[in-house]
Every structure is written in C-alpha cells, then in structure tokens.
Amino acid sequence: MASPVPIKTLSQTWTFFEGEWRDGNAPVLGPRTHGAWLGSMVFDGARAFEGVTPDLDLHLARVNNSAREMLLEPSLTVEEWRALVDDGLRKFPRNAELYIRPMYWAEQGLGGGVRFEPDSTNWCLTIYEAPMPAPKGGAITLSPYRRPSAETAPVGAKASCHYANGARALIEASKRGFDNCLMRDMLGNIAEFANSNAFLAKNGVVFTPAANGTFLNGITRQRVIGLLRADGVEVIETSLTYDDFLEADEIFSTGNFQKVAPMSRIDARTLEAGPMYRRARALYWDFAHSRAPLRAVS
Incomplete structure (x- = not known):
C-alpha cells in the first residue's frame, strides 16, 4: 500500500x-x-x-x-x-x-x-x-489545448470544472520551459492565457481578444480597459491570432490574483515590460488605492 x-x-x-x-x-x-x-x-x-x-x-x-x-x-x-x-x-x-x-x-x-x-x-x-506576486515577467508559448465553447461547457460561469483544462495547459507548457501559455478558441483565435486574460500592445495601441463567450470577460480585464481608454489610450477588442502576439511590442495579462503582469518572452523572443504595461499597472494601482477600505485599522 x-x-x-x-x-x-x-x-x-x-x-x-x-x-x-x-x-x-x-x-x-x-x-x-x-x-x-x-x-x-x-x-x-x-x-x-x-x-x-x-x-x-x-x-x-x-x-x-x-x-x-x-x-x-x-x-x-x-x-x-x-x-x-x-x-x-x-x-x-x-x-x-x-x-x-x-x-x-x-x-x-x-x-x-x-x-x-x-x-x-x-x-x-x-x-x-496570499502575497501579491512580484511583476517579474514570464515566458509564454502557444498551448495545444483550447478553450471550450458554450455548447461544450458552462463558459459563462467561473466554475472549477474549467480549471482542469487550464492546469494541463500550464503543465504542458512548463515541461517545455514556459511559465504560461496562450490558448485558442475553437475557431483558432487566441482566447486568453491559461489562467488570466491577455493583452498586447503594438505601435502605441492596446489590443485584447474580443469577449466572444469562450472565456470569462474578467472584472480586472474590464477595469483595465476602461482605465486605459479614460486615460486616452486606444484599446481594441478584436479577433487575434498567435502571430499577432508573436509580432507584439508588449504582452501583459490581467487577472484576480496578480492583477496586471508583464510577459518577458514569447517562444524565443525577448519582450520588455514596456510603457503600455507600466501605464496599465499604474492606472490600476491608482484606481485600487482610491477605493476606501471596507474596515477600520485593527
């Protein structure tokens, strides 16, 4: 035994x-x-x-x-x-x-x-x-696994049953030397990272996959889009391919656990934590700290 x-x-x-x-x-x-x-x-x-x-x-x-x-x-x-x-x-x-x-x-x-x-x-x-992870960047690649559609899973819910597929995507990517991976939807477009929403910046414009029902339109994602647009940044929600990410100037993620985090490599190509990422993170931190805390100092 x-x-x-x-x-x-x-x-x-x-x-x-x-x-x-x-x-x-x-x-x-x-x-x-x-x-x-x-x-x-x-x-x-x-x-x-x-x-x-x-x-x-x-x-x-x-x-x-x-x-x-x-x-x-x-x-x-x-x-x-x-x-x-x-x-x-x-x-x-x-x-x-x-x-x-x-x-x-x-x-x-x-x-x-x-x-x-x-x-x-x-x-x-x-x-x-759960200490906030330092935004040190991470290496990413393309996952062979895909996000489900509404016909195949309860994609409108933040449900534990979705996370097994994300976990196997992360494990598979880790075996190839990467920290995270981009996952496609059933049509072959990029949906999100295995555990967070995805953004790229190119020529001063920020792009993110359109919320098409194959992934959760994250609360932090929506907040960052709104903050960037209010600060004068053009943010385009659209269909994106893996080639779009390969050609990006910057790539970053948004999510509940780490909030806004940069990516430092895609496949063999090194990336910088650039001005759009830094702007998004600074705007989010300013927003968060403008909220009154729910409790008095203990």
Missing part, C-alpha cells in the same frame, strides 16, 4: 461555513459531496492588499451569477457576502495581502450521480494569506 501524501501546511486561513468561522484548513467538502467529486463548484476571487479591496462587490455579484449559470441556487445577497468578508478581514492584520474566495456547490446528486439537485446548493467563504 502506498504511503499517504503529506498534507502541505498552507498560509493562514479562515473559512466561514455552516454558521461559524473555522480557523485553519479544515475540509468543508466531504468525499460524497457532489462539488468535490463531480465538479459542480463555482467560485470567485477578490484581492485585499495594502488595505484596499478593489471591485469587491463585482466579484461577489459574479459568484452569484456563476451559480445561476451552473444551475445552482445562490442563497446570499451581495450585501450578505460583503458583511461576511468585512468580518473575516478583521481576523488578519490590516495590510495583509489576502485572497477572498466565495464558493457555491451542490451537496447531492440525483441518486448519487452526475445530475445534481439544485436545492442542495451549499456555500462557504474562505479568506487566506
């Missing part, structure tokens, strides 16, 4: 589940929970860093929308989620760099099977320490 895999010690974590905050990483999903073994989980991820929580309400609204897209039955309002988040943030130092993760899933499947029972929807809120 194989020895059990040691459980890795994780960062400081608090989880609100079934009426109380639970310290540590105690499991809330049992081995027969539908979400744990048949993939009915939806979630969202917001950031708390340097005392701010940018776009928190949009993330909380999206987890409810994701639940509906997945045919689950969300039970908390945005206001109820926000009150729980505010309470949970007080358990950490004010300037802790945190990830805020609300989740819904089905507890039961019909007859124990794939078709879940929507009225068995359960939920929890997990908040944990």
